[in-house]
Amino acid sequence: MRLSEYCRFKPVTNGERLFQFLILNVIGKERASSLDNVSLIQIGGRTDDFADYYAGIFASNLMMRCIKKAKWIDRTDPLHADNNALERHKRELVNYFLTSLEIPKNSLGGNLEQLANYVIDAYRSSKKDITHTVRKQFKRRPDNCYICGVSIDDSSQADQNYELEHIWPQSYGGDSIEGNLLPSCSHCNKEKSHMLLWQNSDVSSFVMMPQAEPHELRSIHKSVRIARHRRLIFEYACSNKLTLKEAAVAIGSVELASPKYIDKYDSIDFYNIKFF
Numbered sequence: 001m002r003l004s005e006y007c008r009f010k011p012v013t014n015g016e017r018l019f020q021f022l023i024l025n026v027i028g029k030e031r032a033s034s035l036d037n038v039s040l041i042q043i044g045g046r047t048d049d050f051a052d053y054y055a056g057i058f059a060s061n062l063m064m065r066c067i068k069k070a071k072w073i074d075r076t077d078p079l080h081a082d083n084n085a086l087e088r089h090k091r092e093l094v095n096y097f098l099t100s101l102e103i104p105k106n107s108l109g110g111n112l113e114q115l116a117n118y119v120i121d122a123y124r125s126s127k128k129d130i131t132h133t134v135r136k137q138f139k140r141r142p143d144n145c146y147i148c149g150v151s152i153d154d155s156s157q158a159d160q161n162y163e164l165e166h167i168w169p170q171s172y173g174g175d176s177i178e179g180n181l182l183p184s185c186s187h188c189n190k191e192k193s194h195m196l197l198w199q200n201s202d203v204s205s206f207v208m209m210p211q212a213e214p215h216e217l218r219s220i221h222k223s224v225r226i227a228r229h230r231r232l233i234f235e236y237a238c239s240n241k242l243t244l245k246e247a248a249v250a251i252g253s254v255e256l257a258s259p260k261y262i263d264k265y266d267s268i269d270f271y272n273i274k275f276f
């Protein structure tokens with residue numbers, strides 16, 4: 001998927017708004033297209049996939065650095081310390097964009113302040129946990145884990161298996177709101193952890209021999225399956241202009257279907273498996 005296409009899904013959280021702003025206005029459409037055509041990797045038959053890999057790693061790294069910087073500033077100078085704290089934070093962030101991130105001053109004009117606002121909003125969202133009111137919206141609703149499909153039920157307080165999963169990770173500014181949450185089993189929630197894009201998972205070193213046996217395919221680590229599922233969700237949301245939650249619901253879970261290979265003559269890696 002082209003980097004600029006990551007902006008076609010419908011954002012519902014402050015983290016998603018920051019992400020799309022970074023791609024469209026900071027990296028910029030021109031640079032995003034350059035990243036999509038990294039000439040160095042035009043060998044090996046995975047050109048588009050690896051271009052997507054590097055672009056995703058770059059975008060998510062940039063985003064997390066912005067949020068961590070805002071967190072660090074807030075620690076050293078709490079936002080609510082006085083009325084001028086917010087303005088000081090913005091100034092410090094703008095300085096960070098110019099010096100450490102090396103965003104050219106002229107490229108964004110007044111948008112550096114706008115970027116600082118997006119970063120602060122995403123940082124604030126990352127601090128807010130799920131409230132009782134939001135949790136109640138999901139209460140007493142037997143459901144299936146949206147990732148692996150296993151049946152989960154929150155009707156029993158003792159059932160520790162039921163968790164609400166942030167579709168856009170909380171650490172990346174994913175708000176704890178109904179539109180960004182879906183029930184998942186604790187195993188999937190733990191495995192997905194802070195995975196933002198499939199690129200955040202350890203997918204580059206996974207390679208099996210061609211025509212792997214069904215039991216070998218079933219042994220593919222859960223984090224790789226979750227990453228593949230995540231890629232499907234993004235692609236579906238972007239091509240249909242949906243929220244990630246709408247796309248996740250439309251696609252359904254993947255664990256119950258055994259992965260299959262696409263090209264039987266090639267080794268099996270992250271790009272050579274499918275679930276459907």
Ligand SMILES: [Zn+2]
Nearest residue numbers: 145148185188
């Ligand atoms: Zn699950």
